[in-house]
Amino acid sequence: MQHLSATSAPGVLLDLSGVVILLLAFACLGSKLFNRYVAYYGAQSVVLSFAAGVAAYAFHSPELWALAVLTLAIKGIGIPVAARRLLIRRLDLKRDAALSTGLSTSLIAGGGLTAFAYLVTRPQLLPHGLVAAAVVPLSTAVILLGALAMVVRRHTVAQLIGWLIVENGVFLGAITLVATFPFIVEAGIFLDIVAGVMIMLVFVSGLTRQLASASAAELKELQG
Amino acid sequence: MTILAYLLIAGPLAGTVAAACGARARPAGWAGAVGAGVSLVAAIWLVIAQLHKAPLRGLDGFLYVDSLSCFFLLTVAAVTLLAAVGSVGYLTAEQEAGRLSAFQVRLYFVFFGLFAALMLASLETGNLGLLFVLIEASTLASAALVGLEGKPGSLEAAWKYVIISSLGVTIALAGTLFLFYSASGLHLAANLRLTWPDLFAHAHALAPASLRLGFLLAVVGYGTKVGLAPMHTWLPDAHAEAPSPASAMLSAALLNTGMYAIIRFLAIANVGLGGEFPRVVLLVFGFLSVVIGVLFMVRRRGMNFKRLFAYSSVEHMGIIAVALGFGGVLGLYGALLHTLNHAIAKAVLFLTSGDIAIRYKTRESGGVRGLIAAVPVTGAALLLGTFAVLGSPPFGLFLSELTIVRAGFAGASPVLPLLLLGLLAVAFIAFARTASGMVTGEPLTVSDGQATGRASPYRGRLTRLTAVAPVAAGLAVLLVLGLWIPGILNTVIMHSTAVL
Numbered sequence: 001m002q003h004l005s006a007t008s009a010p011g012v013l014l015d016l017s018g019v020v021i022l023l024l025a026f027a028c029l030g031s032k033l034f035n036r037y038v039a040y041y042g043a044q045s046v047v048l049s050f051a052a053g054v055a056a057y058a059f060h061s062p063e064l065w066a067l068a069v070l071t072l073a074i075k076g077i078g079i080p081v082a083a084r085r086l087l088i089r090r091l092d093l094k095r096d097a098a099l100s101t102g103l104s105t106s107l108i109a110g111g112g113l114t115a116f117a118y119l120v121t122r123p124q125l126l127p128h129g130l131v132a133a134a135v136v137p138l139s140t141a142v143i144l145l146g147a148l149a150m151v152v153r154r155h156t157v158a159q160l161i162g163w164l165i166v167e168n169g170v171f172l173g174a175i176t177l178v179a180t181f182p183f184i185v186e187a188g189i190f191l192d193i194v195a196g197v198m199i200m201l202v203f204v205s206g207l208t209r210q211l212a213s214a215s216a217a218e219l220k221e222l223q224g
Numbered sequence: 225m226t227i228l229a230y231l232l233i234a235g236p237l238a239g240t241v242a243a244a245c246g247a248r249a250r251p252a253g254w255a256g257a258v259g260a261g262v263s264l265v266a267a268i269w270l271v272i273a274q275l276h277k278a279p280l281r282g283l284d285g286f287l288y289v290d291s292l293s294c295f296f297l298l299t300v301a302a303v304t305l306l307a308a309v310g311s312v313g314y315l316t317a318e319q320e321a322g323r324l325s326a327f328q329v330r331l332y333f334v335f336f337g338l339f340a341a342l343m344l345a346s347l348e349t350g351n352l353g354l355l356f357v358l359i360e361a362s363t364l365a366s367a368a369l370v371g372l373e374g375k376p377g378s379l380e381a382a383w384k385y386v387i388i389s390s391l392g393v394t395i396a397l398a399g400t401l402f403l404f405y406s407a408s409g410l411h412l413a414a415n416l417r418l419t420w421p422d423l424f425a426h427a428h429a430l431a432p433a434s435l436r437l438g439f440l441l442a443v444v445g446y447g448t449k450v451g452l453a454p455m456h457t458w459l460p461d462a463h464a465e466a467p468s469p470a471s472a473m474l475s476a477a478l479l480n481t482g483m484y485a486i487i488r489f490l491a492i493a494n495v496g497l498g499g500e501f502p503r504v505v506l507l508v509f510g511f512l513s514v515v516i517g518v519l520f521m522v523r524r525r526g527m528n529f530k531r532l533f534a535y536s537s538v539e540h541m542g543i544i545a546v547a548l549g550f551g552g553v554l555g556l557y558g559a560l561l562h563t564l565n566h567a568i569a570k571a572v573l574f575l576t577s578g579d580i581a582i583r584y585k586t587r588e589s590g591g592v593r594g595l596i597a598a599v600p601v602t603g604a605a606l607l608l609g610t611f612a613v614l615g616s617p618p619f620g621l622f623l624s625e626l627t628i629v630r631a632g633f634a635g636a637s638p639v640l641p642l643l644l645l646g647l648l649a650v651a652f653i654a655f656a657r658t659a660s661g662m663v664t665g666e667p668l669t670v671s672d673g674q675a676t677g678r679a680s681p682y683r684g685r686l687t688r689l690t691a692v693a694p695v696a697a698g699l700a701v702l703l704v705l706g707l708w709i710p711g712i713l714n715t716v717i718m719h720s721t722a723v724l
Contacts, residue, residue: 120437143398156387160387163387163390166394169398170394170397182353185351185353185357188358189353189356189360192360192364196364199368203371206379
């Protein structure tokens, strides 16, 4: 069994999870507090692990079960806790002042990107009636929103969260597009994310210590 | 043969293990250099052994080595050896001058070996998902090298590098996903839908809409690693701030690994979409990169010379993309030959730049003058390396750029190759102006209040040799490649172009 129809119960649940994940990406885009960024990202990851669980149930795939557990443990709990402890509390981050556009502008841009995602992926790519047809545009939109957050926000911590949202978007697409990648590949992707976050944590805290506030807007020694 | 493939990956890890066990700069460096030597021997052996054989396959398609992989393995292994030998002298000199702590040196060798091994591994896998995993992992390993010095500038460069590259490679993963989906009508086992040879064999049956999106995302994503404009913004900073042997690895090995990934996608897209769409995509990105690289090289005098070399890398990666876009046997042959030539030439230039930076304690070209009189060997190396990288005869890049331009003239319109020639001429003037300013003129004297570069920063003859030997060896290879292409290399490149 490789394809899920959009009207089956797991299909509906997956679709719904995709929508919630997109809304949480919007929430993150519309927020100004570092605490909230991390909270929304954590919530998004928990929903993602629920979606992976649904897919695992529907496809009867033990590998997907393992991924659901990994997602919950690492992205839902591990990374948010680490970010809160090592970055937000230690560096005493509260309000994000380094936005290059106003919140309403970025939300409107986000809406535009979501429409664009539907425009690009929906009609031509995917046969109708499959849950993938509904979820892939959502996941594309989440990818674009994460990238938008990275562009609009100039604070390094905010950019890190933006990258993690992009990653979640790709993952959402991966679990609903037919079966799944081979487990080794999925596990490797996880390992990369963890290692990436650790390396980025080191750089962010190093930069912050040296620049007092690690706003990428102030990172302009290197130009041209 | 399979053992050989594993040995090739494991070689550079010798330095990692030595440094992790607490070896000092010199022994760790030598361990890494010997390991890299083993890798290069294994790569040459693999090339010869696989010459007329079917590609090596194993582990459910996770291991896949065909002639294209062999060619890139050879390039990356050669560069790794040059950079590993260069690292010994550079790192010991930096440590003795007190600019790096013992811990930083150990960190360097740990990540250097890891970085090289991950790149070699990514060239040996046939699974496009694993390819993503390994390329992203190599980004992370090299980010540690870029930020090694721990100064605000290098941390900033490392941050920029890791965040832009990670985003780029994640986009490439999305591209891989769409490629995966385009094969869902084929009823292959899930694993095989990501395996390059199987995808390539069924490329004509892939769903075109999904394949087109996948290819575009892969070019943008892996293009970020290659440094194709406009995704190149991390490149000059990272190259300028990394320790010089690490810059050599970035410019001569990492960028090529990204290009290898693009070529894999290109081969599938060429069959699945017909040649037109992929060609236009590569020509657009390629020309944009050449233009941007050249513009920034022209921009100002006295700029950081490592930054200058970095923009030259953007330019050359653009040339390779243009060559792939020109297509035909000639274009592909030129692209691959240029990859090898550029890799060796850039390794030579960055290693030389490391030597200059240690001697003069500056990375600004304005602070270096009269190099040929003060330090004749380094001055000559910079001069020859400059002419080699700018494509003057008798060096290899002349031959490969000529091949690429000829491929362009074989196409429909002479406008594009003429444009390329014009841009190359501008690049020549801009680059040579800065480099000749460093090489010629009155050498700096003590009264100028700057380091004069005369005092040798290396202690011991063997260490001094590690600064000179890789540069001399690289220049010799470039000279040979300009005059004569060995038969085996020719065969490997011809077989690789047949893949495309």
